[in-house]
Amino acid sequence: MFNKLYLFGILFFSLTLLNCQTSTNNKEPKITFKVSKKDKDWKEELSPEEYQILRNKGTERPNTGIYNMHFEEGVYACKGCGQALFKSNNKFMSDCGWPSYESALPGAITYIKDTSLGMVRTEIVCSNCGGHQGHVFDDGPTSTGKRYCVNSASINFINNKNE
Ligand SMILES: [Zn+2]
Numbered sequence: 001m002f003n004k005l006y007l008f009g010i011l012f013f014s015l016t017l018l019n020c021q022t023s024t025n026n027k028e029p030k031i032t033f034k035v036s037k038k039d040k041d042w043k044e045e046l047s048p049e050e051y052q053i054l055r056n057k058g059t060e061r062p063n064t065g066i067y068n069m070h071f072e073e074g075v076y077a078c079k080g081c082g083q084a085l086f087k088s089n090n091k092f093m094s095d096c097g098w099p100s101y102e103s104a105l106p107g108a109i110t111y112i113k114d115t116s117l118g119m120v121r122t123e124i125v126c127s128n129c130g131g132h133q134g135h136v137f138d139d140g141p142t143s144t145g146k147r148y149c150v151n152s153a154s155i156n157f158i159n160n161k162n163e
Helices: 002-026 039-045 048-054
Strands: 074-078 084-087 109-114 121-126 132-137 147-150 155-159
Touching: 039 048, 084 147, 084 155, 109 132
Parallel strands: none
Antiparallel strands: 074 084, 074 155, 109 121, 121 132, 132 147
């Protein structure tokens, strides 16, 4: 009788441990952002296209964005919150159809694993508001080897000539 109880105790303890581990592993890490707004407020502030990209992770059609072939000196800031994300001297000519950068400003981007569309990609979002920008790939032609593929509709160019 004592042995049975003892065994039951061990079994129960193991199952409890197992359950704890399972539930911990299943939890998606919750990322929080400094700028957090209600969905209806984003909808009011952004154009339908900007909302679709920044908040619904949409993608503009290739070769249609205003910054695809844009090469001026300045910074590109998040259209959702204004945080500077990319510098013009890190932008390169790419034939992929979207603005492409070899690197982002330090701390400006949060990287999220994206397994949608049957692929494993790294989504890039603004670290301040969580606004979707695009994806980063490891096929960049410059020394960093990175290609930050960004939607024009999710960024604003700021000319720094007068600074
Ligand atoms: Zn932002």
